[in-house]
Structure formats: structure tokens, C-alpha cells
Amino acid sequence: MTEQQQVAGPASTEDAQMNEPANEPAPAESVVAEPAPAESVVAEPAPAESVVAVPAPAEPASAESVVAEPAPATTAEPAPAESVVAESAPADDTLAATATATATATEPEPEPVGAGVRSPKDRRVLRAVLRWTAAVGVFAAVASASAYGITGMERTDVPGLATQSDGRWDFPALVRAPLPSGSPAPFAEANEANAHYADLRALLLPAPKGATPDKALNGADGWLPTKDYLAEYAVADDRQELGQTLVDSGLRHIAARGWTTPDGTRTRIYLLQFGTAAVADKLYAGEAVPFSNPKHQVQGDSTSVYDEDFPDRAAVSGVERQVYREQKPYGPEQVREAYVSAGDVFALIVQSRKGGAGAVPFQQTVALQSQLLG
Structure with a gap:
């Protein structure tokens, strides 16, 4: 136990x-x-x-x-x-x-954004796009209107583009004189004589806008008497000598035109036509001494000299010229003059103005008249 x-x-x-x-x-x-x-x-x-x-x-x-x-x-x-x-x-x-x-297993999945209802972010983006689209449209419309307004204005009317006038005159559009049927131009290859077949009166440069025509130079039917041309020279002996030269050279006729612009500048243009280009060229050589004084003195001119400042751009093929200006001390008016040779035509262009004749209007007038003769 x-x-x-x-x-x-x-x-x-x-x-x-x-x-x-x-x-x-x-x-x-x-x-x-x-x-x-x-x-x-x-x-x-x-x-x-x-x-x-x-x-x-x-x-x-x-x-x-x-x-x-x-x-x-x-x-x-x-x-x-x-x-x-x-x-x-x-x-x-x-x-x-x-x-x-x-x-987690029983919670329903969230409905995807954009399935019928836009999110606040999408609405903000849409509003921003609409605002920028409207702004671009307004800008384009304003720019187009501004461009149209500027292109429709003259250059001198546009602020910042306006340039001070250099004294040029406003001439009408130049139109070459019509030629008779089958006639060549003065310096064409087929025209060995370099003759002008067009009406000489139609070869004169028209007066600029705002100028007052000089009716005394119109003549009868547009032809100026020889004595009226000789009155342009100051010395009586020169008028007599030159008159005889014109008769001996077989002068056919004279066409002239003149005007006075608002600034007081007086312009006179004389076209003298001869039978051949050789005769006109001989007169030109006798009157317009190269790089010296002209042979005969025009009214109001006492001390003319060769104008070295005249631009070469005014040169025209087939047309020769000699240009002079009165140097100081000159009288009440300053005188500018040009002698032109173009085939069978001899031309004299004179401008004068009290206190001084402008260089630019004179250059413009000589250049345009040379183009019409060429």
C-alpha cells in the first residue's frame, strides 16, 4: 500500500x-x-x-x-x-x-468618373478651353480689322511710318503716246533714224496735281510759235542767232507746256522736233557745252554752272542731257535748266523760284520727261 x-x-x-x-x-x-x-x-x-x-x-x-x-x-x-x-x-x-x-468583399465598387457625369476638374478644363477659344477669336477679329485699316491708308497717314516730304510733286500716271500703225518706237532696232512717230504734243510731261497751267505756252492747236520759244532767252543777240540756227536746221514744230506750283515754282518745257536725229544732236551739242556754261543765257539766269549733284539714276537709255543751276549770288529767282537730246527731238526744261528752286522737283521733272522721250 x-x-x-x-x-x-x-x-x-x-x-x-x-x-x-x-x-x-x-x-x-x-x-x-x-x-x-x-x-x-x-x-x-x-x-x-x-x-x-x-x-x-x-x-x-x-x-x-x-x-x-x-x-x-x-x-x-x-x-x-x-x-x-x-x-x-x-x-x-x-x-x-x-x-x-x-x-471589403461586400462593398460595391465606385462608379467610374465620366460615365455620364463630368467631374469638377473636367468642367474647369472645359471652361478654360472655351474662354481661351473666345479670346483667340476676338484677337483674330481685331487683328484682321487693324490690318485692313492700315493697308487701306496712305503711308503718310500711318503713325510711325509717315515720312517728311522731300519736295516731290504728285504727277499723274505716265502713259506713252500711241504710235501710228506699223511705226516703231524711237529707239527700236527697226528705227535707225531714231525718229519719234508719235504726236509730239502727247510726249509732253503733264502738270503735277495742284499746279496752275501756263496757258501762254499752249499756242495754237498746241503748237508754239518760234518767237515765243526764243523769248525764253535774255539777250536779244542770242535770240536772233538762235532763231537763224533753227531755220537752217529745218525745225518742224515746237510743243510746250508750263505750270506754277503752290510754292511759286515756275516750270517751262519745250520740245523741238527736227527732220533727223543728226540735226537735233548738232543743236544740242552747240547749246549745251559739257561741264561748262550753256551757250545762250535764259531769262533770270546770270551765273549758271554745270550741276554735278544731279543724280545719274535719272538717266534713260538713248537720251542725253546736260544740267545747270544758277549759283549764288543769284537775282530775285534761282534758275535751273536742262538740255535734252532724244533722237530727232531737242528739249529745254527750265524751272525758277524766288529764293531758290528746289533740286528734287527739278530732278523729278527732268527724269520723267526723259522717260517719255525714250
Whole structure:
């Protein structure tokens, strides 16, 4: 009886240990004897309740079985403390995780933006595009209107583009005189005589806009008498000598035109036509001495000299000229004159103005008249 109690004593002690809470550390020898495999603990953790709820067999074991074969660590011993803490989740956390997963699975997906209702961002972008489109349209309309207004204005009317007048006159558009049927131009290859077949009166330069015509130079039917031409020269002897030269040279007729501009400049143009270009060229050479004074002095001119400042751009093919200007001290008026030779036509152009005759209007008049003769 005593031996059975001794044998049962250890069993009771063992039962008491089995009934202790699972979080007590296991005996050192059981942990060393058979530790639980690490992969089994990580892959399939034992539920916390299984460690606590499964007790050892209630039957008493014999002394030999107690001594020789201790109870297996996996059955009788609880899992290590660290594995219990790391792998056994509290019941509350499990329920919270389950509830979250369920709510996520059952929550409906949000309706995609733009499926019928524009987002506020899209509406802002659309309004910005519409505003910029309207602004560009207004800008284009204003720019077009401005461009049209500027192109319809004269250069002198546009601020910033207006240039100060250099004294040029506003002449009408020049039109070449019509030629008789089958007649060549004066300097065409077929016209070896360089004769002008067009009406000489149609070769005169028209008066500029705003000028007052000089009716005294119109003559009868547009032909000026020789004496009226000779009156342009100041010295009586010069008039007589030149008159005889014109008769000997076979002068055919004279066409003249004159005008006075608002600034007081008086212009006179005389076109003298001869039978051949050789005769006209001889008269030109006798009257217009190159780089010197003209042979005969015109009215109001006392000290004329060759005008070296006259531009070469006024030259016209087939037309020659000699240009003079009165130098100081001149009388009440300054005189500018030009002698022109163009085929069978000899021309004299005179301009005068009180206080000084402008160089630009004179250059313009000589150049345009040379073009009509060429």
C-alpha cells in the first residue's frame, strides 16, 4: 500500500503540472529532449485552445513507465512561450480581421468618373478651353480689322511710318503716246533714224496735281510759235542767232507746256522736233557745252554752272542731257535748266523760284520727261 502511494505520488504531481495554465514554461529536460520542429510551428500553428484543453491521460501509469518512458513532449508539454505568443492570434483580432474582409468583399465598387457625369476638374478644363477659344477669336477679329485699316491708308497717314516730304510733286500716271500703225518706237532696232512717230504734243510731261497751267505756252492747236520759244532767252543777240540756227536746221514744230506750283515754282518745257536725229544732236551739242556754261543765257539766269549733284539714276537709255543751276549770288529767282537730246527731238526744261528752286522737283521733272522721250 505504501509502495502504490509512492508510485501514485509522482503521477499526481504530473497531473497537477498538466492542469496548470498553458503559458507556464515547460520543464527544461522536456524542451531539450524533443523540441517542436520550426517548420511545423510556422506552417500550421496549433490553436491556443488545443494546448490548454488536451490533458494527459487520467489513468495512473506504472513506475516503470514513468521512469523509463516519460510522456512525449508534443502531447504532455505545451508549446514554447515564444511560439504561442507569435502564432496564436487573439480572438478579438481574428473577428476584426474577418469583419474587415467581409466588408471589403461586400462593398460595391465606385462608379467610374465620366460615365455620364463630368467631374469638377473636367468642367474647369472645359471652361478654360472655351474662354481661351473666345479670346483667340476676338484677337483674330481685331487683328484682321487693324490690318485692313492700315493697308487701306496712305503711308503718310500711318503713325510711325509717315515720312517728311522731300519736295516731290504728285504727277499723274505716265502713259506713252500711241504710235501710228506699223511705226516703231524711237529707239527700236527697226528705227535707225531714231525718229519719234508719235504726236509730239502727247510726249509732253503733264502738270503735277495742284499746279496752275501756263496757258501762254499752249499756242495754237498746241503748237508754239518760234518767237515765243526764243523769248525764253535774255539777250536779244542770242535770240536772233538762235532763231537763224533753227531755220537752217529745218525745225518742224515746237510743243510746250508750263505750270506754277503752290510754292511759286515756275516750270517751262519745250520740245523741238527736227527732220533727223543728226540735226537735233548738232543743236544740242552747240547749246549745251559739257561741264561748262550753256551757250545762250535764259531769262533770270546770270551765273549758271554745270550741276554735278544731279543724280545719274535719272538717266534713260538713248537720251542725253546736260544740267545747270544758277549759283549764288543769284537775282530775285534761282534758275535751273536742262538740255535734252532724244533722237530727232531737242528739249529745254527750265524751272525758277524766288529764293531758290528746289533740286528734287527739278530732278523729278527732268527724269520723267526723259522717260517719255525714250
